[in-house]
Amino acid sequence: MRLTTSCAAAAVLAALAPTAQAEELNALIWCDHADPALLEPFEKAHGVKVNTKEYEGTAAGLTILEQSRPGDWDVMVIDAVDVHRAVERGLLAPLPAAEMATADYFPQVVMAANNSVDGVTYAVTEKFGYNTIAFNKAAVDPEDMKSLKTLFSGKYDGRIAVYDYYLPVEGIVGLSQGIATRDLDAAALERIKAPLFALKAASKQVSDVVASQTALATGEVDVLVGGGEWLTAVLHAENPDLDWTIPAEGGLLWAQSIAVLKDSKKPELALEFVKYITSPEGQARLATSSCYWGMPANRKAGAQLDADQKAVLRWDEQDDYLARAQLYPVPDAATDAAMQDLWTEMLQN
């Protein structure tokens, strides 16, 4: 009798298992890659299905990979500054550097030092932008936004939202204290603790992308620390007053890379996907993805974007911005844990 039961249970549960598809590519990604407008042209061209899974934060992404069986994943999107961490764990496959479109890139975002180890390329940059100050220019004095000091002046208390991601925001607070992102170590964390807590006290909420967008778009808050084009661009049509700037102290440059997993069972298809994403067409679609916008790493994508899109992305001002922005902090495991602890403490305070 138990046998019958287990058979019945097994049959029902087997029906729940995902049905087999043609060929599938499994991608561990950020939300901008889940846009059908980006994926469908590739799927049609190769007759495959791209499965996507979003993750937040490199540590969580690496945990997902470590807990999966070898071969579960084919490609992944990763913070450019964290490519080394994945390579050290032996997770990434080398890429044929000669076949990559990096010659067409904005030179500042090729980031060869980050994307390769010992001369071997493991990832290529695909998209970049800035974590800085976004604001509603109808509600604040744009002059005030030219310095991070404003955040601590009391003038905008209760009208500030903070983007809920510890790396860029702790980096920005570091900049406000004159600490370069590469110098953000345990000792520096002590120095940013007080200003970080002061920022929390001055703000109304610490929120994810959508809650931040909602707050900014509905006038709940007027300033968003950690925001940038990636957050305001999709709202541009709704509220053209939403703006962003890189203050005098600087801002943070975010750059995401794409890589093929070493254990992928479909390395050719995975490589094709990387080539598609870094091609001018793929780059233009990725730049204007429904989840968030960002500058394409490949300059040739400019030909695929219209003037309005370029204006929203500040295409012509990139040289100045790139010169003033700093890379994300690259903490070691202990510092990373300390940064997260500081963040949790800030939230809970």
Next chain:
Amino acid sequence: MRVLSWAYLVALFAFILLPVVVLVVFSFQDGRLPVPPFRGATLKWYAEILSDRDLMAALGNSLLVALGSSTVALLLGFMAASGLARVALPGTLAMRALLIAPMTVSYLIIALGLLQMFNAAGVGPSLLTTGIGHVVINLPLCFSILYAAMGEHQKNAMRAARDLGAGEWQVLALVSAPMLAPALAAAFFLSVTFSWDEFIIAFLLTRFDVTLPVEIWSMLRSGLSPKTNAIGSLVFLVSVAITVTLEFTLFRKARK
């Protein structure tokens, strides 16, 4: 007192219905922001969700998981209730306590435990693992509803059927189940409702194929738009329609 009662009733109904009304109204918002002022009506957001393949796949997945896991939970719960109701077994109390225990535990704890066990066993997250988790939360529910419904009358009928030579499965299928039909239907319906709307287990135990609440959660995290209102309203209106239909057909008959 009378006036006060009605005033209270109206006030509480307003509180209870407010978010639903707002949700539905702003699903027609002509613009990207689902907050006042209302800028005019459009069906654009409904068109978008109906053509969103991920969302529609999630809808199907939710249905599959809800029906599958509820069937298993109902079957297991029915058998266990029949077994425990018919004879006093040694440790009956302990068994009942064990079967009901998952009801007193937060879903998050069940989800985290299963996630780590499946990880250790090398089982990847999928709709199947989510379904297993949903059986865990629904089994106590089905069991307790059916166990409570099995009175003396029931036991006597089962005993009589057996005395007349009916086999064990015949007793369960032909005597017990029809007598318990209302309770079985209620348990199944409740299980489907719980599974359909469950978030945290599905969130931690799925990967590519996700259920509707998980898909809505990622929609919420990837861009503000009345699409979220539209899918919320659609699910709401369809569920209410189903409930009302059941209310007027199945349960009305069952209640007599």
Next chain:
Amino acid sequence: MGIEAIEKRQGAALVLPALLWTVAFFVLPFAAMVWISLGHLDGREMVPGPDLGNYLRIFTEPALSRGIWVSLQITLIVTVISVALAWPLAWIIATRVPPRWRRLALLLAVLPFWTSYVVRSYSWALVLGQKGVVMTALVGLGLLDAPVQIMATRAATVIGFVHFFVMLLTLTIYSNLVQLSPNYARAAEDLGASRFQVIRLVILPLTLPGVMTGAFLTFVLCIGDYITPQILGGNNELTLPQLIMLQLGRRGDYPMASALSVVLMALVTLAYAACARWLKMERV
């Protein structure tokens, strides 16, 4: 073999699958979680225990220990307010509403159950915002000079929770009320009790088991919920489930997430012990 022995064997065989399922997918994972909570994370490596390091941290690091208090406070506030609001509602529906409208009234009172639970919290976020319906209406009617900050505070979390649990409790208390024989109330009135006294001294105590069962369910569901505080609380304070999800989502620290879950489980067990004598879990 005697008839009774056969019956026992068959009864046991019927219970067995459900028991096995519960052991395999509930007891075992929970045991595994307790074991994992006794290890710790070193860099990115999981070091098995047993050591009590995580628990020590939970009770000494303010960011973590405060999570316990935040969770407890919110849950208790929500439970008390929900019971206080739901009891009169259930009573009015059961006694004041004409019988033919009763089922409709009850259906209306729980209608939002059928919205998706994630969407419900999100909807409250839109309702409670500065530009939301409530503030717009209050300011428009001249009842407020300027919008009051509710969204992204503890108040918003509490409102979101209370909304859900008022519905749940109205159901449990209502089903308890309609089972009461009207004779009790009549007897009390015959003995000269005022209507208010009847409610306070007779009906209220008789509904206590239903109320306590509902309150316990509220406690369990509220203290373990991630969505509502995450969407409505604005990250201005963190509850236990939010802390657990932070450990999982950002850091991949399974041992710490497990330890926090064990603490959460302990709180629920304490609550169960506190109201065990009124609970009839089978009758939920």
